[in-house]
Amino acid sequence: MGTVSTNEFKSGLKVMLDGDPCSIVENEFVKPGKGQAFSRVKIRNLKNGRIIERTFKSGDTLEAADVIDVEMQYLYNDGQHWYFMNPENFEQIGADAPAVEDVMKWLKAEDVCMITLWNGVPLAVTPPNTVILKVTETDPGLRGDTSGGGGKPATLETGAVVRVPLFVEIGDLLKVNTRTGEYLSRSKA
Amino acid sequence: MKAAVLQHEWRPSATFEKLRLRARLLANVRRFFAEREVLEVETPLLYPATVTDPLLHSFATRYTGPGAPAGRTLYLQTSPEFAMKRLLAAGSGPIYQLGKAFRDGEAGRRHNPEFTLLEWYRPGFTLAELMAEVDALVRQIVGASLALGSTQYLSYADAFIRYVGINPHTASVSALRQCATQHGITPPPGLTDEMRDGWLDLLLTHLIEPQLGRPYDTLAPLFLFDYPPSQAALARIRPGNPAVAERFELYIQGLELANGYHELGDAAEQRRRFEADRVTRQAAGLSVSPLDERLLAALEAGLPACCGVALGMDRLIMLVAGVSTIDDITAFPLAYL
Numbered sequence: 001m002g003t004v005s006t007n008e009f010k011s012g013l014k015v016m017l018d019g020d021p022c023s024i025v026e027n028e029f030v031k032p033g034k035g036q037a038f039s040r041v042k043i044r045n046l047k048n049g050r051i052i053e054r055t056f057k058s059g060d061t062l063e064a065a066d067v068i069d070v071e072m073q074y075l076y077n078d079g080q081h082w083y084f085m086n087p088e089n090f091e092q093i094g095a096d097a098p099a100v101e102d103v104m105k106w107l108k109a110e111d112v113c114m115i116t117l118w119n120g121v122p123l124a125v126t127p128p129n130t131v132i133l134k135v136t137e138t139d140p141g142l143r144g145d146t147s148g149g150g151g152k153p154a155t156l157e158t159g160a161v162v163r164v165p166l167f168v169e170i171g172d173l174l175k176v177n178t179r180t181g182e183y184l185s186r187s188k189a
Numbered sequence: 190m191k192a193a194v195l196q197h198e199w200r201p202s203a204t205f206e207k208l209r210l211r212a213r214l215l216a217n218v219r220r221f222f223a224e225r226e227v228l229e230v231e232t233p234l235l236y237p238a239t240v241t242d243p244l245l246h247s248f249a250t251r252y253t254g255p256g257a258p259a260g261r262t263l264y265l266q267t268s269p270e271f272a273m274k275r276l277l278a279a280g281s282g283p284i285y286q287l288g289k290a291f292r293d294g295e296a297g298r299r300h301n302p303e304f305t306l307l308e309w310y311r312p313g314f315t316l317a318e319l320m321a322e323v324d325a326l327v328r329q330i331v332g333a334s335l336a337l338g339s340t341q342y343l344s345y346a347d348a349f350i351r352y353v354g355i356n357p358h359t360a361s362v363s364a365l366r367q368c369a370t371q372h373g374i375t376p377p378p379g380l381t382d383e384m385r386d387g388w389l390d391l392l393l394t395h396l397i398e399p400q401l402g403r404p405y406d407t408l409a410p411l412f413l414f415d416y417p418p419s420q421a422a423l424a425r426i427r428p429g430n431p432a433v434a435e436r437f438e439l440y441i442q443g444l445e446l447a448n449g450y451h452e453l454g455d456a457a458e459q460r461r462r463f464e465a466d467r468v469t470r471q472a473a474g475l476s477v478s479p480l481d482e483r484l485l486a487a488l489e490a491g492l493p494a495c496c497g498v499a500l501g502m503d504r505l506i507m508l509v510a511g512v513s514t515i516d517d518i519t520a521f522p523l524a525y526l
Contacts, residue, residue: 036380
């Protein structure tokens with residue numbers, strides 16, 4: 001992949017740091033008028049999502065990381081791997097549990113997700129911002145209550161549990177925000 | 190992403206409100222010096238010699254034509270210091286210059302490769318008198334918009350002792366490295382043990398500067414003074430234990446605004462520093478410009494005892510405008526070119 005110097009640092013740049021693929025979140029040029037120039041960066045470790053701060057002397061280099069984002073369709077899982085397909089060439093790829101850990105409860109077959117690949121291996125999976133999922137379990141609905149006040153838990157077809165208004169019933173299709181885990185609305189589709 | 194968005198942007202980066210503020214502040218600066226009978230001068234931005242400081246990078250260009258048929262390398266000045274000192278030696282008296290300066294390799298929230306510098310010289314002033322005048326100027330320019338607390342003075346050594354508990358004049362490089370690590374800074378890979386001043390700069394920029402000129406959440410000018418002799422540049426060194434460079438920097442709200450010297454007038458010492466810088470630059474593979482023999486001749490003829498200071502106007506404007514990036518007060522910064 002080659003190396004990148006501090007002059008090439010910008011947010012979104014993927015680099016190797018301490019053996020892990022990382023993405024630069026923020027880069028600040030710091031220099032006393034008559035002194036040494038530094039790049040002060042915030043970097044996200046793409047394996048564990050943690051953000052750390054590092055400083056580089058102007059001219060320092062890092063190894064570039066072969067990290068790309070690809071849109072792929074979720075197919076199914078066998079408990080060990082979560083399989084995705086590239087809709088353009090029908091290539092299939094299996095992501096392991098650490099890559100889907102935080103999002104597996106939002107994965108529904110045929111939904112298109114963003115897969116972050118490092119050297120061709122899935123590092124992370126980002127589901128769509130909103131998904132539509134069927135309610136498989138919840139307490140009986142209360143007729144007449146459409147205010148949305150109060151609320152109750154509902155289990156969705158993927159196993160996710162979200163807080164829903166009292167009128168929601170088993171079999172309803174719900175639109176849910178995957179970033180916040182919040183119920184948005186009932187859905188016809 | 191930003192670059193792509195900006196690709197076809199032809200409008201200015203700064204709002205007209207900010208550009209009007211800039212014009213007003215520049216006019217205020219000229220009024221300040223007119224009232225004090227300091228002469229405004231214009232010296233060449235293109236000059237055959239340039240700063241030798243290994244941490245400053247000049248743009249080089251070439252003039253070819255009448256007067257230089259074979260072409261002559263000229264440098265865009267990182268500050269108008271050399272030519273202004275020739276004026277001083279020729280008997281100009283107090284002078285100031287408000288104009289563009291250029292530094293290669295510098296762009297960021299507080300840097301643009303082309304920026305506006307206010308530089309002035311005061312024959313007969315002590316460094317304390319010049320600091321007082323810088324303070325008066327800043328209060329006149331900024332004071333109308335912002336309430337400033339009382340001015341503070343802190344030596345470079347006391348700043349290090351107060352904020353990171355280390356003596357910058359005596360600490361070893363390994364102690365400086367350890368100090369950085371203890372404060373959660375992973376040492377930059379390229380910072381070697383030979384770069385003692387680089388380690389001081391690391392601690393200064395990361396741990397000390399953010400604290401300077403913001404006591405109790407108010408804004409107040411803070412002068413940092415008595416720098417290590419290794420950071421003297423063109424300042425006199427005052428012998429003592431430790432010896433210190435007679436140099437100051439002004440900070441407000443963690444923002445470095447000005448750099449002043451009790452100017453070195455000793456031609457032989459100046460030549461020695463130029464030569465030492467040139468050796469360092471050569472070893473680092475940096476460009477080496479010719480010695481400015483006309484400046485050295487001026488110093489030999491006699492530079493009046495004087496103090497001088499350069500103030501970053503853009504940063505002062507940023508402060509008054511209440512913005513954190515230079516792009517907000519510059520019509521067309523680098524990303525808009």
